[in-house]
Amino acid sequence: MKNRRFSNFFYDYIQPILTNKKSLIGLIILSFFILMATIGPLVVPLNMNSNFAERYQKPSLKHPFGTDYFGVDIFQQIVHGSRSVISLTLLASLFAVIIGTIFGVARGYIEGIAGKILDAVITVFLVIPSFPALLILAAIFTNAKLNAVEIALLVAIWLWAPLAKQISAQVLAIKSKEFIEASRMLNMGLGYILFSDIAKLLIPYIFINFVTQIKSAMEFSIGLMFLGLAKFDPTHWGIMLNYALYQAGALYTPKGFHYPFFIILNIVLLIYGGILLAQGIEEVFNPKLRGHE
Amino acid sequence: MEGNQLRYIVDRLVYLFIVLIIAISGVFVLVNKMPGDPAYGLAVSIAQQRNMQMDQALEIAHKIMGVDPHESLVVRYFRFISNLFKGNFGYSAFYQTSVNEIIAKSLPWTLFVISLATFVSFMVGIFMGAFAAQKRGTIIDLIISTISSIIQAVPPFVLAVLILFIFAVRLRVLPIGGAYPVDVEPSFSVQFILKVLHHAIGPMFATAIPQMAAWTLAMRGNTSQVMEEDYIRFAQARGLKDSVIANKYIKNNAMLPLVASLAISVGYMLGGHTLVESIFNYPGIGFYFGKAIAVRDFGLLTGLFSLIVIGVIVATFIAEIIYALIDPRVKLK
Numbered sequence: 001m002k003n004r005r006f007s008n009f010f011y012d013y014i015q016p017i018l019t020n021k022k023s024l025i026g027l028i029i030l031s032f033f034i035l036m037a038t039i040g041p042l043v044v045p046l047n048m049n050s051n052f053a054e055r056y057q058k059p060s061l062k063h064p065f066g067t068d069y070f071g072v073d074i075f076q077q078i079v080h081g082s083r084s085v086i087s088l089t090l091l092a093s094l095f096a097v098i099i100g101t102i103f104g105v106a107r108g109y110i111e112g113i114a115g116k117i118l119d120a121v122i123t124v125f126l127v128i129p130s131f132p133a134l135l136i137l138a139a140i141f142t143n144a145k146l147n148a149v150e151i152a153l154l155v156a157i158w159l160w161a162p163l164a165k166q167i168s169a170q171v172l173a174i175k176s177k178e179f180i181e182a183s184r185m186l187n188m189g190l191g192y193i194l195f196s197d198i199a200k201l202l203i204p205y206i207f208i209n210f211v212t213q214i215k216s217a218m219e220f221s222i223g224l225m226f227l228g229l230a231k232f233d234p235t236h237w238g239i240m241l242n243y244a245l246y247q248a249g250a251l252y253t254p255k256g257f258h259y260p261f262f263i264i265l266n267i268v269l270l271i272y273g274g275i276l277l278a279q280g281i282e283e284v285f286n287p288k289l290r291g292h293e
Numbered sequence: 294m295e296g297n298q299l300r301y302i303v304d305r306l307v308y309l310f311i312v313l314i315i316a317i318s319g320v321f322v323l324v325n326k327m328p329g330d331p332a333y334g335l336a337v338s339i340a341q342q343r344n345m346q347m348d349q350a351l352e353i354a355h356k357i358m359g360v361d362p363h364e365s366l367v368v369r370y371f372r373f374i375s376n377l378f379k380g381n382f383g384y385s386a387f388y389q390t391s392v393n394e395i396i397a398k399s400l401p402w403t404l405f406v407i408s409l410a411t412f413v414s415f416m417v418g419i420f421m422g423a424f425a426a427q428k429r430g431t432i433i434d435l436i437i438s439t440i441s442s443i444i445q446a447v448p449p450f451v452l453a454v455l456i457l458f459i460f461a462v463r464l465r466v467l468p469i470g471g472a473y474p475v476d477v478e479p480s481f482s483v484q485f486i487l488k489v490l491h492h493a494i495g496p497m498f499a500t501a502i503p504q505m506a507a508w509t510l511a512m513r514g515n516t517s518q519v520m521e522e523d524y525i526r527f528a529q530a531r532g533l534k535d536s537v538i539a540n541k542y543i544k545n546n547a548m549l550p551l552v553a554s555l556a557i558s559v560g561y562m563l564g565g566h567t568l569v570e571s572i573f574n575y576p577g578i579g580f581y582f583g584k585a586i587a588v589r590d591f592g593l594l595t596g597l598f599s600l601i602v603i604g605v606i607v608a609t610f611i612a613e614i615i616y617a618l619i620d621p622r623v624k625l626k
Contacts, residue, residue: 120308124316127605129564132582132598133323139586140327219448223568226450245454264451272446279442 013204016284023280029273037086040079046235058258065262069247074259078266081235085222085270088152088236092217095156097210100163105198107164108171109190122168125161130216131223134158138224151232155220163209167202174201204285211281214274222267237263298617305613313606317377320598321370324591333589335386357389373595382596387588392596395581400600402472403570403577406493407562410501415555418508423544425509426516437509444506449565453499453572460495467495470574496573500566504558508551515547522546553615560608564601 017023059066065074107118137154146154174180175198183193225238228246232239244260332354340350376383382392425437460467473479473488519525520543528538563578570579578597585593 120312120315123308123312124319127312127602127609128316128320129561129601129605132564132567132601133320135567135583135586136320136323136327136594136598139589140323142328215445222448223450241451245458264447264455267448267451268443268446271448272443275442275446 017281020280020284022276023284026273026276026278026280029269030277033082033086033270033273036079037082041083044076044079046076046080059262066258069243069256069259074262077235077240078237078262081233081237081240082266084148084233084236085218085238088148088155088221089214089218091148091152092155092159092221093210093213095152096159096213096217097163097206099156100160100209101167101202101206103160104164104167105171105202107168109175109193109198119168122161122164125158126165128158130158130220134220134224135227138227146232148232151221151224155217155224158220159213159216163206163213166209167205170202170205171198174198208278208281208285211274211278215271215278218267218271218274237267241267301617302614305610309606309610313602314374316602316606317374317599318370320602321373321595322366324594324598325366325369327589327591332386335389354386357386377599382600383592385585385590385593385596387585387590387593392593395593396578396596396600399576399578399581402575403563403566403579406496406500406575406577407559407566409493410497410504411555411559411562413497414501414504415508415551418505419512419544419548419551421505421509422512422514423516423539423547425513426520426547427539429517434513438513441506441509444502445510447503449499449503450568450572452502453496453569456495456499457572468492472576492575496566496569496575496577499569499573500562504562511551511554512547515550516543519543519547549619553612553619556608556612556615557605560605563604 017027055067055069065078067073103118103122107115107122110118134155137157141150141154180193180198222236222238222241225232225236226242228239228242234240241260241263244256244263332351335357336347336351336354339345339353340347343350345353373383380393382396384390385392385395388395421437421441425434428434456467457469461469468474468491472492473485474492477485477488479485525538525542528542533542566577567579567582569575570577571583574580578600581593582597582601584590585597
């Protein structure tokens with residue numbers, strides 16, 4: 001029985017993702033970075049001691065991405081930083097999806113004044129422009145040393161609203177279906193209806209949104225670090241980029257061009273992997289893009 | 294039917310007004326939770342100018358800003374809201390002037406760049422998207438879609454910094470900052486207008502390029518979807534020319550939903566423009582917003598943020614009205 005279930009899950013969800021070209025390439029890119037984040041720091045040692053004799057070395061076998069202003073190997077920093085970049089992004093996306101799902105399902109299911117209030121809360125977060133609000137929020141905490149969970153929550157607050165809006169629309173459409181009526185007649189309880197009946201239908205949808213959040217979660221967290229508004233791991237790519245462009249002025253010296261270049265290349269490649277996976281999964285699961293059934 | 298439409302509009306207005314009040318109140322509380330006394334900076338300069346004790350200077354600074362430090366947040370909040378209703382966006386401690394004055398001189402620059410960027414990105418995006426969809430499956434489609442996706446993967450601030458460093462610092466074909474050269478008096482001469490356009494190129498492209506990619510991908514998706522619709526097959530069966538079908542039927546119907554989201558995108562650009570303007574030192578509202586955060590100018594910050602939120606809500610309302618006009622199903626709600 002359990003095996004049947006697993007193979008159904010494989011044929012329904014995993015196989016379509018692997019056969020779509022976009023999501024496959026996206027998955028390969030992301031796996032590469034996840035591998036870098038998990039086992040990379042164990043294989044590649046990090047030596048942050050400055051060595052001025054070696055500053056701004058061109059990429060070579062010894063230094064695959066060259067060295068920075070202080071003569072520190074850039075490749076080592078990228079590998080070690082990938083851990084905080086990826087964990088922050090995944091945490092922020094996860095929080096956004098959890099908050100968005102709770103608000104969305106509640107808004108879709110609850111009627112009357114309470115529902116209206118929930119709807120207003122979601123709309124408020126929709127109309128407040130995310131990035132400026134995030135800047136203010138970051139300024140409040142600028143002197144606090146935040147951990148990954150706290151920064152991820154800070155970012156997630158500005159990501160969940162669109163998902164909540166979409167989920168509430170989906171729930172509104174499903175809740176009048178017969179099997180929900182049946183559960184209600186059988187007195188199955190609100191919890192069962194919400195989390196078993198409705199959530200089951202929403203899971204592919206929530207998964208798509210988790211993946212599409214990745215892009216903005218990454219952009220926001222890197223932006224925060226880049227602006228120097230949140231103190232965190234010094235090898236986080238946003239902080240590295242801040243050092244490269246503003247502290248070391250790498251773009252002013254012809255010798256330093258590779259320094260920001262490799263940081264930006266990794267940022268863009270990682271976000272591109274996320275976009276490809278999201279596009280692919282959307283093509284597979286979004287009935288609108290699938291054409292007529 | 295007319296009555297229904299009017300009711301829909303009035304309902305939405307009331308609802309969005311409530312949302313506006315909640316949003317602005319939230320922003321007010323958030324800003325006032327920021328650490329630091331906003332009057333402190335002003336007090337320091339007063340103390341230096343007039344050779345005064347710091348606590349005395351602080352008292353004067355609070356008087357100038359109209360802030361009573363012993364006043365509760367609630368009282369301040371109600372004054373802020375009632376001022377806002379009178380069209381008074383508050384007072385900037387850092388610039389020692391009313392926020393209205395700063396808005397008056399900075400908002401035109403922001404609107405200028407945003408409208409330019411929107412026009413260029415929308416036109417190019419619509420064209421590229423429709424073109425890619427009609428060539429679906431060919432190498433041209435692959436190139437357009439791939440480039441658009443890669444552009445989407447570049448964070449806007451990275452793009453802005455790259456444009457600034459490559460074209461202004463290294464190649465020196467664009468100015469480093471400002472809306473026009475500091476040594477030139479504003480006038481309506483051709484020369485001055487050319488200078489203004491030259492200074493707008495950097496921020497304009499930094500804003501337009503990500504938008505362009507987004508419009509292209511959206512238009513490509515919509516066009517592909519419309520091409521599958523039954524009425525297109527009917528049109529083909531009626532023997533209409535391919536070019537007529539492509540332009541009159543497919544392009545227009547694919548474009549309509551995008552026209553509605555045009556308003557929303559302009560609203561959001563008001564907020565998203567902050568970083569671009571700060572990076573290019575372009576004196577629009579985003580530049581002053583970034584400055585206000587850096588120097589903890591609470592008055593300027595709440596004033597500008599309220600303005601941005603009002604902009605987004607007005608844009609949302611306009612978009613909803615356009616949707617209602619385009620899609621008759623919306624009216625029935």
